[in-house]
Amino acid sequence: MSENLTKLAHKIDFTKDQCDGKNYTSTEGDKASEDESTGTPFQPSLWPWDSVRTKLKMALTEVSVLQDVLNITKQKHYMVLDTVSAEAPEARTGLHLYAKKRTLSLASSVLLNGAERLRRSQEASSKKIVPDFHQELLRVRQTWRLKKVGDTILGDLSYKSAGSRFMQNGTFEVTKSDVDPIDLLDSPNAPSHSQSPLQISVPSELEGVVYIQVVIKRLSDSTDLASAELSLPRRSVPSDTYWQHKLEAAQNAIFCKERSSPRSADSLLRRLFTWLLQLSREAIQVKAKIPHLVIGNQIFSHLFPGVQLSVALCHSTDKDKRMTQGSPSPSKHDPVLEHSLHQLLRETHFKNIYHPLPHPVTGIVGVSKRRCLAGPHAFTYSDMVELSCSESLLDRILKQARHTVVHQWAIKVVDELARSIQDPQISAHWGNISSPLESSIKVNITTPFVLHILTDGMRAVCKDGRVIDLSWEPQHLRDLILSQIAQHHIISVQNLSKMMGWPVLSVNTHLGIGDVEPVCNALAIMLASPNGTRVLSIRSGPVSRVRVGLQRYPRRSAPVTSSFDGDGTPPSDIITDPKWQNLGSAFMRVDMDKIEGRNFVNKIEILMASLTTE
C-alpha cells in the first residue's frame, strides 16, 4: 500500500497543467512504460510525501521571490519596470545596415591589403627588378651541392666528390636574406650586392685566405731557390652575383671582395689541410736519411745537403691580407713548380675516384689494373711486392722539388760557362717537352751533347754514344762541359789536319804525362807538317786549357818563340854531324795569343799554313 502511494506521489508533476486529463486515463501498462522512460528508479522512502514536500518548498521559494520583486518594483527605489517598445526594429534598420556596411568595408580593406601585397610581390618578381630567390637558388644548385635539412638549406663545400679523402664537413648555409623585395621595389637605387636575395654563411674557420707555400731554401744564406703558392686560380671574369663571389672565395681563398664584411673562406683550406695532413703523416712514416721535420703547419725536408724544402700552410684573415698586400713577396716565384704541384694534386684526386675497369663485385675497389692481371699472369712474389709499394705524396713532391733545384743549377752552370768561355762557343737549347721530373738541354760545342736533367742528377748523352751519369752537384756538370771543351779542341784540330794535309802522328785522349789535371785527363795530338820538317803538339786540358808546342827539323839554334820546355837547347860543339840535326829538338811553346785569328781553330789554321809555306 505505502509503496503504491509513494509511486503515485512521484507521479505528481507540478509543472504540468493538472487539468489535462490525459494522465488519469492512462492505463497501468502506460504507467510502467513511463517509469522506464523517466528512468528514475524506484526508491523506497521513509516518507511517501517526500518529493511532494520538496516541490512545494520550491514553489514557496519562488512565490517569495516573486513577492520580493513585486515589493521592490512597487517601491521604485531600486528597480523600475519599463515598457517594451514595439516599433524599435523598424526604426533602427538603417543603422543596422550602416553597421553591416562598415563591417564589410573593413573586412574588404583587409582583403585588399593582402591582395595588394601579393600582387606587388608578384610584380616585383615578374619585372625582374629584384632577382628571385628561387632563380638564384637554382643557379646555386647548378653549381653547388645543396640539400635541405629541416628548414635550412645546407650546401657542401668539400672536395669529396672530386676525390678528396679528407672528410671534413665543409657546409655552408643558404638563407633567404631579410631584404624585402617590396622595399627594394620602392628604392631601386639600392646597392647591387644587397639586392641579392640569397645569403651564404660559411663556418668561421674557413674564413680567410689560405694557401700552401712550398719554398726551397738554401740554408747557408737562406735565399729562396724557388717557391710556389698553391691555391685555386683567380677567375678572370668576376661574376656579378654576390653569392658566387662568396662561394668562389670560399673555395679559392684568394678572392676578397671589398664588401662591407666580405667573408672569404675556402674549402681549399680543407683540401690543403688534407694534403698537409697526409704529408705530415707521410713525413713521419717515411724514413729518410735526414728525418723530415713537422712543426705545426710546416714540414721541413732536406733535398740536398744545404738545400731545404719547406711546405707550409698559410692562413691569413682578410685584414692580414690587406695589410700585407702592399709588400711584394721577396721569394722567387716558380710557376712551373706550382703548376706541376697542382697537377700532382689533381692526379691524386683523380686516382681516388676513377678506378681502372673492370671492377669485380667481390674485389677490392681501387686495385690497379696491373694488380688485377697479377693472377692471370701469375706474378711472382717479388713482382707483387714491387706493385704494392706506392710512392707517397711527399716523396713525389720532394722529387719535383729536387728536379727544380737541379734544373736551376744546370741553367746556372751552362750560362756561366757560356759567358766565361768565349773560344768554343757554347750554345744551349732547352727541350720544349718536359715532364715535372725530367727535362733536357742540348749543349752545342760544335758537337752537341744532350743533357737529361733528372730528379737526383743528370745524364749526359754524348754524340759518340757515351752515356755519362752525373750527380746533382753542379761542379760535376761544370767538369763535364770543360772536358768536352778540351775534347772539342783536339777533335777540331784533328779535322783541320785532314783539310790542311798534315798527317796526325798521335792522338791521345787521356794523356798520361805532363801536369795532372785536377779534373779529368788532358788530351793531346801531334801533327807533322806535309814535308815532315815541323811537328805541332797540341795539349788541351779542361783546366790548363790549350798549349801548343812546335818542333822543327832540322834543329835550329834560335827558338821561334819562347821554349816549350824552358830554354831551347843550344847547338852542341861535340855533336857536329849534320845528321844529328834531324833528331827532334825540344818543343817550343807557341804563344797563341800573339797569333792572328778569331778563335783557336782559326789560329791553328794560320799557324799550319805559315809552317807549311815556311
Added chain:
Amino acid sequence: MSQQRTLPQSKEALLKSYQKRLKDDIKSMVDNYTEIMKLAKIEGESQVSRPMHAEQDQYEMEVRAANIVRAGESLMKLVSHIKQFLILNDFPSVNDSIAHTVHRLHNTQKDCDTKLMVLRDEMSAHLFELEEEYYSSGYK
C-alpha cells in the same frame, strides 16, 4: 622508361603534406568567405543588443578576412616551398646542367690545349732562334 620513380617514404609524406596544405588553405578561404557572406545578412531579433552585435560582427569579419589573407600568403609560401623542393630535388635537370658545364669546360679545355700547343710550337721555334742568337752574341 617509367618516369614515375619510387620516391622515398619521407619525400612521399612531404608531397602529401603539400597537397594537404593546399586543400586546407583553399578550404579555409572558401569557408571564411562563406562565413563573411553569412554575416553580411541582416538577422532578426536576437538576445544581444544591436551595437554589441554589430561590434561582434565587425570583429568576426575582420578576423575572417585576415584568415583569407593568411591562407593566400600560406599558398604563396607553399608555392615557394614546392619550388624549393623542386630545385633541390630535381636531379635530372641538375645532371643536365652539370653535363652542360662539363661539356663546356671540355670544349674550353680542348680549345686551350690546341692554342697552347700552337703557342708552344711557335715559342719553341722562336726560342731556338733566340737561344742561338743569345749564345753567339757578345752580350751574355
